[in-house]
Amino acid sequence: MFTLGLQGSPRKKGNTRALLSAFLNEVERLGGVTRVIDATRKNIKACVECGTCEKKGYCPLDDHMQPLYPLLWKADLVVLATPIFFYGATAQLKALIDRSQALWSRKYVIGLEDPGRNWRKGLLLTVGATKGKNIFDGAVLTARYFFDAIGASFEGTLGFRQVEKVGDIEAHPTALEAVRKRAAELVSPFLKRKKILFVCRENACRSQMAAAFTRQLAGDRFEVESAGNEPAEQVNPLMEKVMAEKWVDMAYLKPSAISDLPAGWQPDAVITMGCNVACPIFHGVVPQDWELPDPANESIDFMRNVRDQVERRVKDFIRNDSL
Ligand SMILES: Cc1cc2nc3c(=O)[nH]c(=O)nc-3n(C[C@H](O)[C@H](O)[C@H](O)COP(=O)(O)O)c2cc1C
Incomplete structure (x- = not known):
């Protein structure tokens, strides 16, 4: 069982990293295999809308995104983890998300079906500084369409408000436990296979x-x-x-x-x-x-x-x- 974490916070000891680590450590404790791709430490170029993926099914930009396509398709579970920056995902993670357009094209333009699509799952982990009702809405919509592009069912969002300074998430009364619980719920059916x-x-x-x-x-x-x-x-x-x-x-x-x-x-x-x-x-x-x-x-x-x-x-x- 393979879980892929996509990390979008540029902070070294940030809240998002801590959330994603809690999630993936729990997956490993239960017997799953995990890997993290830190979008903020990769050079993933922004999509230039050249149209190649719609014609040929692949992205011609030669960069750190290329080894990610096979990982996305190997994954049973993909966890998108980002702090909220201006009501959305961080720019580094958004570049990765936009480049998944190549997978969208393979499915919706070329008409091919990746064999993992029927069972793959996706989850959004996120934090924001304010307590606004709608702070996660932008990221949730982006996640919904990203998971559709990579062939994963969107299993929802764990979002935590009023998390701002480094260390806030560790001090949160329920966040880390909620993330561990969700990890167990999502991976258990996969581990029984x-x-x-x-x-x-x-x-x-x-x-x-x-x-x-x-x-x-x-x-x-x-x-x-x-x-x-x-x-x-x-x-x-x-x-x-x-x-x-x-x-x-x-x-x-x-x-x-x-x-x-x-x-x-x-x-x-x-x-x-x-x-x-x-x-x-x-x-x-x-x-x-x-x-x-x-x-x-x-x-x-x-x-x-x-x-x-x-x-x-x-x-x-x-x-x-x-x-
Ligand atoms: C450029 C930038 C934009 C931000 N925009 C928002 C925002 O729109 N809404 C919000 O609630 N918090 C916003 N924040 C605050 C971060 O989401 C918050 O500090 C978060 O805890 C950072 O997570 P991290 O420690 O994982 O990097 C913003 C922070 C930065 C640096």
Whole structure:
């Protein structure tokens, strides 16, 4: 279970940082994996509305935003954390938010569906100095549309008023406890999922497709990883193409090695694709093999056929799940 925190306060020991840390520490205590991206320490350029993402589906600006796209898509839960600056998010975080337009375009202009979209969740954590009734309204609207762009359901806002000086949030009577409680509520269903590992040699075609279909169809029941024992440089472009024919978006994926799995990640099922890989031994798990043909260096029709076989196998697996 992966939670991504997006930190927007420029203050070193600010209130927002403390809130986000309390949230993420609780996620880790419960067994989740977390990562923070501090937007105020990155050089994320402002969107220039060049229109490339609407035509081609990616942002051409070469900066610290690029490694963030795959993280956003890997995340089960995204936490947007910002102080209120002039009724909205800070400029540094707003630049990151605006650049998520590339993901919006992939979905709403190009029509592709990221497999995590059905289950990903988003939460806004925020603080403001005044006690005004409407101080969070601007940030809440921005968060709502950001979470839609990145394919996350908006699970609401934890906002704290009259928080101004460094240390105010620690002195707040309920804030840190409320944040910990919300963290537990949001991550518990994810932590109950069974863990499935799909393995093939290069992690470029079959195991990527199997992971994507499983995430898309049953990401609420299964936490899915895929890996290869000789990972290729990149996923197979023909595979991306045939998945796009089914409107499944395979962008931002990179083949990874079994050793790249999160530390201590123990699958409940290991499924090999049929390429006689030397599968790692996970305690108490007998790998099952789906005996699928290898589509590497084959025609697009061959790839389509393998895609359809993978989809059928995934559907059967989900239907007959006895884990
Ligand atoms: C440029 C700027 C604009 C601000 N605008 C607002 C505002 O519109 N409403 C509000 O309640 N607080 C506003 N504040 C106060 C901050 O939200 C508040 O100090 C907050 O606790 C800072 O959080 P941090 O410690 O996480 O950085 C503003 C502060 C700054 C520096």
